[in-house]
Amino acid sequence: MTTDALVLQGLIKDFDGSRAVDSLSLTVPSGSLFGLVGPNGAGKTTTLSMATGLLRPDQGTATVLGHDVWADPAGAKALMGVLPDGMRLFDRLSGAELLRYVGLLRRLPADVVAQRSADLLGVLGLDADKLVVDYSAGMTKKIGLACALIHGPRLLVLDEPFEAVDPVSGEGIRSILRGYVQGGGTVILSSHVMELVESLCDRLAVIAQGRVLAEGRVEDVRAGESLQQRFLDLVGGPVSGSEDLAWLRSWSD
Structure with a gap:
C-alpha cells in the first residue's frame, strides 16, 4: 500500500x-x-x-x-526538499559553495555533493563561482531550488x-x-x-x-x-x- x-x-x-x-x-x-x-x-x-x-x-x-x-x-x-517563498540564503557564498554547504549539512559524502552540485548548476544554468548575492532574482530562485534538490528528497x-x-x-x-x-x-x-x-x-x-x-x-x-x-x-x-x-x-x- x-x-x-x-x-x-x-x-x-x-x-x-x-x-x-x-x-x-x-x-x-x-x-x-x-x-x-x-x-x-x-x-x-x-x-x-x-x-x-x-x-x-x-x-x-x-x-x-x-x-x-x-x-x-x-x-x-x-x-523533504523545501523552497520557501522569500527564503534567505547564505548569499556571500558562491553557488558551488552554497550547494556544498547544504549537501554536507544533509550528511552526503563530499564526492556526491560535488557531482550533484555540478549537475544542478549545469542544468539550471548557474555560475558556480559567482556569489549568490550577485545573482539576479530568477537565479536566486534557481539556486534555492538546487538546494532543495541536492539530497534527492522524495x-x-x-x-x-x-x-x-x-x-x-x-x-x-x-x-x-x-x-x-x-x-x-x-x-x-x-x-x-x-x-x-x-x-x-x-x-x-x-x-x-x-x-x-x-x-x-x-x-x-x-x-x-x-x-x-x-x-x-x-x-x-x-x-x-x-x-x-x-x-x-x-x-x-
Whole structure:
C-alpha cells in the first residue's frame, strides 16, 4: 500500500486574532505533481510553512510519508526538499559553495555533493563561482531550488518556484519537475499563474480564507471550464468594472 506523500489534517493558525488557516485538511498522493492555488492572503504560504515544519500550527497535524512533522521532525525533514517563498540564503557564498554547504549539512559524502552540485548548476544554468548575492532574482530562485534538490528528497514543497524566472529557465524547471515525478518523487507547488498549474500539474487544490474550496484532479476541478474561470467562480471575481476608472480614459475625449 502506497503511503500518501503529504497529509494535512485540521490545520489552524491564527495571527493576532485573525485566522489565516481554518481547519484545513488536504492529502497529496505520492507520485503527483500537485498545485496549490488561491488569491493573495488565502493562506497558501502559511499552510506550506506548517506542512514543512517552518511554522507550528495552533491545531492539527502534518504528516510526510508517514512521519509526523512535529512529533518526528528529523524523519520528516529528511524526506523533504523545501523552497520557501522569500527564503534567505547564505548569499556571500558562491553557488558551488552554497550547494556544498547544504549537501554536507544533509550528511552526503563530499564526492556526491560535488557531482550533484555540478549537475544542478549545469542544468539550471548557474555560475558556480559567482556569489549568490550577485545573482539576479530568477537565479536566486534557481539556486534555492538546487538546494532543495541536492539530497534527492522524495517530496518537494515549492512556494512560487517560477516567480521572477525567465521563460527559458522556467521550461527547464518544468522539465526537471516532470522528470522528478516520473522517477517516483512528489511535488507540491503554489502559484498564482493558472495557466502554469493547468499545464504542469495533475492535481490541485483551490484555497481561500484558509479553507479548501475544491480539490482533486485538474480536469475534475475545472469542471469543463478553463482553470482561470473556475478559479474565479470559486473565489469570486472582481466586484467592480473598469467603468469605475473612467478617469483613466479621459485623454481620449
